[in-house]
Every structure is written in structure tokens, then in C-alpha cells.
Amino acid sequence: MIVGVPKEIKNNESRVGMTPAGVFELVKNNHTVYVQSGAGEGSGFFNHDYQRAGATILDTIGQVYAMSDMIVKVKEPIAEEYALIQKGQIVFTYFHFASSEALTKAMIESKSICIAYETVEDEDGTLPLLTPMSEVAGRMAIQQGAKYLEKPVKGRGVLLGGVPGVAPGRVLVLGAGVVGIQAAKMAAGLGAHVTILDVNMKRLRHVNDIMPPHVVTEFSNEFNIRKHIKTHDLIIGGVLLKGAKAPNLITKDMLKDMRPGTVIVDVAVDQGGCVETTRPTTHENPTYIVDDVVHYCVANMPGAVPYTSTVALTNVTLPYVLKLANTGWRTACKLDKSLGKGLNIVEGDIVYKEIAKAFQWEPVLA
Ligand SMILES: NC(=O)c1ccc[n+]([C@@H]2O[C@H](COP(=O)([O-])OP(=O)(O)OC[C@H]3O[C@@H](n4cnc5c(N)ncnc54)[C@H](O)[C@@H]3O)[C@@H](O)[C@H]2O)c1
Numbered sequence: 001m002i003v004g005v006p007k008e009i010k011n012n013e014s015r016v017g018m019t020p021a022g023v024f025e026l027v028k029n030n031h032t033v034y035v036q037s038g039a040g041e042g043s044g045f046f047n048h049d050y051q052r053a054g055a056t057i058l059d060t061i062g063q064v065y066a067m068s069d070m071i072v073k074v075k076e077p078i079a080e081e082y083a084l085i086q087k088g089q090i091v092f093t094y095f096h097f098a099s100s101e102a103l104t105k106a107m108i109e110s111k112s113i114c115i116a117y118e119t120v121e122d123e124d125g126t127l128p129l130l131t132p133m134s135e136v137a138g139r140m141a142i143q144q145g146a147k148y149l150e151k152p153v154k155g156r157g158v159l160l161g162g163v164p165g166v167a168p169g170r171v172l173v174l175g176a177g178v179v180g181i182q183a184a185k186m187a188a189g190l191g192a193h194v195t196i197l198d199v200n201m202k203r204l205r206h207v208n209d210i211m212p213p214h215v216v217t218e219f220s221n222e223f224n225i226r227k228h229i230k231t232h233d234l235i236i237g238g239v240l241l242k243g244a245k246a247p248n249l250i251t252k253d254m255l256k257d258m259r260p261g262t263v264i265v266d267v268a269v270d271q272g273g274c275v276e277t278t279r280p281t282t283h284e285n286p287t288y289i290v291d292d293v294v295h296y297c298v299a300n301m302p303g304a305v306p307y308t309s310t311v312a313l314t315n316v317t318l319p320y321v322l323k324l325a326n327t328g329w330r331t332a333c334k335l336d337k338s339l340g341k342g343l344n345i346v347e348g349d350i351v352y353k354e355i356a357k358a359f360q361w362e363p364v365l366a
Helices: 020-028 047-053 061-067 101-110 131-148 178-190 201-210 222-228 252-257 267-271 306-327 329-335 353-358
Strands: 002-005 032-036 056-058 070-072 090-093 113-116 170-174 193-198 215-219 234-237 263-266 287-290 293-296 343-346
Touching (some): 020 032, 020 047, 020 306, 113 329, 131 293, 170 178, 178 193, 178 234, 178 267, 193 201, 201 215
Parallel strands (some): 002 032, 002 070, 193 215
Antiparallel strands (some): 287 293
16 A cells, blocks of 8 residues: 655644554555655654655655545644545544534545544553553643742642642643553652542542552542542543533633642643633643642643654554555455444544534435
């Protein structure tokens, strides 16, 4: 198969769909890989790295789309890319169709095979191609939170780890899922005291089993949240209700109970946030202050660490890329049920019913 890796052209996107290691594996399996010149630069992978791994560098994005059977990328195609996608071409990337009717219509018209990272689903309901980005965001939440606790950026002036003779900072983590556990682990590693809340007892039992004793679990309810926000320096929002807006666990009236300079990192901002005063921010301008509380609400946190994010993402996408290339999409999706769930639009038909539901269209099930 001929596999194409275009450069991402969405604003501020530095990740790339394949690393030189991926190229190496594909070439070893007798496939051809075309990489657009400069595609990996934002993530620290240069043309010569790809060439050494066996790829051919093409100058333009148009050439990559025109010459490839399968396109492997990161973000959903943007308007400039719609016309480049070929009939029958496999496009393997994040699509998030339900949030864009224009993209959905364009991909239907393209008659391509759209396999969406975000709907590839394991038997236990987990989403293996979303997990690494939550891991990055969860770990990064503590790094950012620690920074914004510093006084010059309006934080409380607390060092999370404390020092001998001074108690460590206190971190409250809402949600013990992927983001929450990674955040708790990083905070605990710095020596902070961590309280982690969830409504799922299985998650709390798991955290209790694997974390050191200065990570304390409690059930998530309004009483406990109101109690803890008064004494914690950094609050991490990592809750998720699948397919729904995040619940507002911290309402505006609660901000006045927090100490000035408390920092909230609301990772769940991409689902509306779990804090009433959350609004999406960017890496250029990541924070704002409401009632003396610092809010960090960047909706694409992994974008700030493209090297780590690219490698983390491609580690989990590559096995699927290899299956698609080795056997073709029909066989690969038949044999691997998780991958099959990634099929969203096939040759003009929506096969993932939630997309049709989002726009109140009739689904055509394969
Ligand atoms: N901002 C970013 O850049 C970024 C990056 C990655 C993920 N995210 C987002 O982070 C959020 C969390 O993702 P995840 O992968 O950790 O999800 P997850 O499903 O692994 O974990 C969510 C947890 O929230 C818990 N929860 C639900 N209701 C709760 C409540 N009322 N109180 C406390 N806990 C509750 C669930 O039981 C679950 O354990 C999602 O919205 C995800 O989209 C954001």
C-alpha cells in the first residue's frame, strides 16, 4: 500500500501522524511511504530522519494526497484539504464528526473511507487512541498548575513539594480516570498532598491500591468538594460523562471560599469544563482570573508538548496502520473489532450511527 503523511495545516498543530519509526515498520512490510516535506519538524522529526527510515519526501500536500492509498494524520481535515481527498482513499485521523456538519458533508462527498481515532474502541469500552492524550494532559496539568501557583503569575506563592519545615502544597483532583490518575501520580511525585475524588468506587479502590499514602481518596459529592476547595492550592478538573457535557462540580459561588491565588486547571474544558467559570483558553494566553482564582483552561494541552504527544499517539496508532496497510481496510476492520468501530464514513455512507444522530440524519448501517 502507498501511505501518505501530510503536514498538519490546522492552526497551532505541531504534531504529525507518523514518526520515522512508523515509516521503518511500514517499509519493512513492503509498503511505500510518502511524507510531505517538513511534516515532522514541529515534533522534532526532520526530512532526513524520515528518508533514513525509508520514506520518500514530497514537496506539496497535494502530491501526498494525490499519490497515496491511505492518509495518516492527526487532526480532522480542514476546508483546504477537503478537495484533496480521493475517492476510495483511507483517511485515518481524529475526525470528531459530530462537531462539524461541514466536515461530515465534505467527507461523504469525497467517497473516502474515514476511520476516526476517537471511536476506535476496545471491548471494555475504553478508547485506546484517546488515552495517550489524556495521559499527556493529566501529567501536564500538574506542571502547569505548579507554575501558575507562583506569585508573579498571581498564584498563592506555594511550592507544591514544600521544603523541610514547611508543609507541601495540597492538590485536589476531580475524577480518578486517565487524566486524574496521571495528575495525582505527578503531584504525589513532587511531594504534594493529594486528594482525589470520584463517584466510581472501582476507580477509587484502584487509586487507593496503587498510590502512596499521601494520595487520599474520597467520594465525589458537593459536600466534600465544598470542604476541600477551602484548603487545597491546586484543583485539577478531570471528570468525564461519556458523550455529555461535564458536570459543573465547582459553581461560581464556591470561588469565594477558595483562598486568593488558588489555581484551577480544568482539563475537562473540551467537554465544557467541570467549573462554572471555565471558558476555553489557548497556549498563547492560557489563564484568566475570576474572584482571585487563577483558571487555566487550555483545550488542547498536548499541543504544547508535540514531541511527547506525537510519539505517544503514534505508538498506539501504528499497529492499526500496519493492519490497514497489510490487509486492506475491509479485512482489517473485520478481523479487529476495535478498529472496525473506527469506521465512521465509508464511500459516502455514514456507518457510525452517533454522527447521523448528531445531525438528525438517517444512518446507513454497513
Ligand atoms: N484539555 C485537554 O487538552 C484535554 C486532553 C485530554 C483529555 N481531556 C479531557 O479530560 C477529561 C477527562 O478525560 P479522561 O480520559 O480522564 O476520562 P475518563 O473517562 O478516564 O475519566 C473520567 C472520570 O470522571 C469520573 N467522574 C464522573 N462524574 C464525576 C463526578 N461527579 N465527580 C468526580 N468524578 C466523576 C468518572 O467516574 C471517571 O473516572 C475529558 O473531558 C477529556 O476530553 C482534555
